Amino acid sequence: MSEIHAGTRCPSLGSDAPVRLASRLGGHLLIDQMLSEGTTLAFGVPGESYLSVLDGLFDHCEDMRLITTRHEGGAAMMAAAYARLTGQVGVCFVTRGPGATNASIGLHVAHQDGLPVVLLVGQVPTSEAQTSAFQEIDYVRMFSPIAKDVLVINRVERIPELTSRAFRVAASGRPGPVVLVAPEDVLLEQTTAKVLPPVTPLRYGPTEADLDCLMTWLSDAERPVALVGGSGWARESATQFQSFAEAHSLPVVTAVRQQDLIDNESPVYVGTLGLGTTPGLEAKLADADLLIIVGAMPDALTAKELPALRRDVRAPRLVHVYPDPDGLHHRRRADLAIVSSVGAFVQTLPNRAAGIAATRLAWLESLRLAWQERAWEVADTDISTRYVRALRRALGPDVVVTVGAGNYTAWPQRGWVYREFPSMVGTQAGSMGYGLPAAIAAKLVFPTRRVVAWAGDGCFQMTCQELATLVQYELDVLIIVVNNSCLGTIRMHQEARFPGRPVGTALINPDFAALARSYGVRGFRVFEPAEMEDALDEILAEPGAGLIEIVMGGSPA
Numbered sequence: 001m002s003e004i005h006a007g008t009r010c011p012s013l014g015s016d017a018p019v020r021l022a023s024r025l026g027g028h029l030l031i032d033q034m035l036s037e038g039t040t041l042a043f044g045v046p047g048e049s050y051l052s053v054l055d056g057l058f059d060h061c062e063d064m065r066l067i068t069t070r071h072e073g074g075a076a077m078m079a080a081a082y083a084r085l086t087g088q089v090g091v092c093f094v095t096r097g098p099g100a101t102n103a104s105i106g107l108h109v110a111h112q113d114g115l116p117v118v119l120l121v122g123q124v125p126t127s128e129a130q131t132s133a134f135q136e137i138d139y140v141r142m143f144s145p146i147a148k149d150v151l152v153i154n155r156v157e158r159i160p161e162l163t164s165r166a167f168r169v170a171a172s173g174r175p176g177p178v179v180l181v182a183p184e185d186v187l188l189e190q191t192t193a194k195v196l197p198p199v200t201p202l203r204y205g206p207t208e209a210d211l212d213c214l215m216t217w218l219s220d221a222e223r224p225v226a227l228v229g230g231s232g233w234a235r236e237s238a239t240q241f242q243s244f245a246e247a248h249s250l251p252v253v254t255a256v257r258q259q260d261l262i263d264n265e266s267p268v269y270v271g272t273l274g275l276g277t278t279p280g281l282e283a284k285l286a287d288a289d290l291l292i293i294v295g296a297m298p299d300a301l302t303a304k305e306l307p308a309l310r311r312d313v314r315a316p317r318l319v320h321v322y323p324d325p326d327g328l329h330h331r332r333r334a335d336l337a338i339v340s341s342v343g344a345f346v347q348t349l350p351n352r353a354a355g356i357a358a359t360r361l362a363w364l365e366s367l368r369l370a371w372q373e374r375a376w377e378v379a380d381t382d383i384s385t386r387y388v389r390a391l392r393r394a395l396g397p398d399v400v401v402t403v404g405a406g407n408y409t410a411w412p413q414r415g416w417v418y419r420e421f422p423s424m425v426g427t428q429a430g431s432m433g434y435g436l437p438a439a440i441a442a443k444l445v446f447p448t449r450r451v452v453a454w455a456g457d458g459c460f461q462m463t464c465q466e467l468a469t470l471v472q473y474e475l476d477v478l479i480i481v482v483n484n485s486c487l488g489t490i491r492m493h494q495e496a497r498f499p500g501r502p503v504g505t506a507l508i509n510p511d512f513a514a515l516a517r518s519y520g521v522r523g524f525r526v527f528e529p530a531e532m533e534d535a536l537d538e539i540l541a542e543p544g545a546g547l548i549e550i551v552m553g554g555s556p557a
C-alpha cells in the first residue's frame, strides 16, 4: 500500500486532514523520526537529491520550520549556533557534492565547539554509487575528521534506527556533528517501518570520591582559579556554578568567546581568555595553586593565555571536568580527571562554604584588580570603547551578541558586560562569517531579545548573502560592520613577522549600508560614535533589521 499524497496539506493551508496509511516514503519517515527526536527548526538549502524529505516537511510545516538560507555554510553555522543557544541538536539539510562541501565550515565549527548537529546530506542513487556519479562524494572519507560519525542509510527500513542514532551520538558525551547520508532512491522507497521513540543521551556524573577530593583540594588552596568553557552549558548550570564559585570565593575565568558563562558583574568573575585578556590578569594567573577546568578543553587558544597550562610554567594542581574521557589529560596531565557532563557536575556542587580564609579573599581581590585594569574601561579616547558604549546605552542589558573572527571581535569582547547565559555566540573554531548566521539562529530562538551581529568587513562578506534570509523571515537583527578596508588580523600578523611587506590583505569593499538597503535592511554609514548614536535612534525607532557600517580611518576606498 502506498502513501497518498493528493490532498495532504499543511494545516494552515486548508482543512484536509493529512492522510497517513501504513506505508510511507523514506523521506517522510525521516522527517517523522526527526519530529520524534524533538526537531522543530531546521536550516538548509533544498536540493533534488532529497526531494522526498522536503515533501515530508510539506505536511509538517507547522511542526518543523525549515529556514532556507542562501548558502549551506550559513545553514550549517545556524544549526551550530542553534545548538549552542538551546542545548538541542541543530539540524541542517543539504544536497550532495556542492551542498555538502559548502556546509563543511559549519560542521567544523560544531566539531571544534562540541555542538550537537545532524547534517542530512542527500546522496546519489545507490545504483550509481562509486561511479563518479553527478555530484557524488564519499562522505565517510570526507567528513570523518570533522564529524563524530558518518552514517549511510543503505536501506529504507533503517531510517528510524540510523536517524535516531545520529541524534544520540551528536548529543552524547562531548557533543558534536553527525552526518546522515541518504541516497535519493532510499528516500523515495516506500516502507512500513515505524518511527522510534527518542533515546535520552547518557550523562555521566562525578563520583563521591571525585567530589571529596575536589572539595578537599579547594579548601586547601590559597590561590584557586576556575576556567569555565566548552559545550553542554544551560542557563541553570551556569547559574549553579556561579553560586558555587561565589560561596567559595573561587575566581572564575571564562574560555575564549564564552564570557556569558557567568554574570560579568559577579564578584568572582575575574576575566576572559582570548582577545579580551589583559597582560595583568595573565601574569596573575601564573600564580594559581589550583586550577579547576569545567567543560573547557585546554586547547592551544586557551593555553596561550592561561599560563598554568603551558609546559614551561610551574604547574598548579589541575582538576579537569570533561564529558569525554578522551579529552582528559591533554596538553597537561590532570591531577584529578572527572568524566562528567557540565550539568551533572554542577548539580552536585555544594553552594555553601564553612569559612573562607583571608588569603583566598586577597587572591580573589588581586585577580579582580588585574582584570579591572582594562585600558578600554577608562580610555574614553579609544574609539572602540566609545562605539561600544554608545551601543550598550542604546540597547540596554538584555542582548545576544554574536561574532565571527577578526580583530574587531575584541570590541564586543572587551567592552560588553554579559549578564546571563546565553548572551554571546562566537566560535572557538575562529570561522569568519559566523556572526550573521549565528544572529539569525539567535533571533529565531529568542524572538523578543535584542540580537546584535558583529562583523569585520572581511568577515561580513563571507556570509552577507544571509541578509536575504534575515529579511525573508522578518528577523529584527542589528548588524555592526567594522570596516577597516583590510583583513586586519592578518595584516597585523604580517606586520609583526614581515614588517612593511603586506600582501593580499587590502580590501576594496562595497558600500555596506547601500548593500544592506538593497536587501531591504536599513543601512547607515558612520564615521564617528556620535553618528552611531543617531543611526541607532533611527533603527531602534521601529521594528526591522538594521546595519551600521563603522568606517574606520575615514572614507573607505
Ligand SMILES: Cc1ncc(C[n+]2csc(CCOP(=O)(O)OP(=O)(O)O)c2C)c(N)n1
Binding pocket: 405, 406, 407, 408, 409, 430, 431, 432, 433, 455, 456, 457, 458, 459, 460, 462, 482, 484, 486, 487, 488, 489, 490
Ligand atoms: C573562513 C576563514 N578564512 C580565513 C580566516 C583567517 N582570518 C582570520 S581573521 C581574518 C581577517 C578578518 O578580517 P576582518 O573581518 O575585516 O576583521 P579585522 O581583523 O580587520 O578586524 C582572516 C582572513 C578565518 N579565520 N576564517
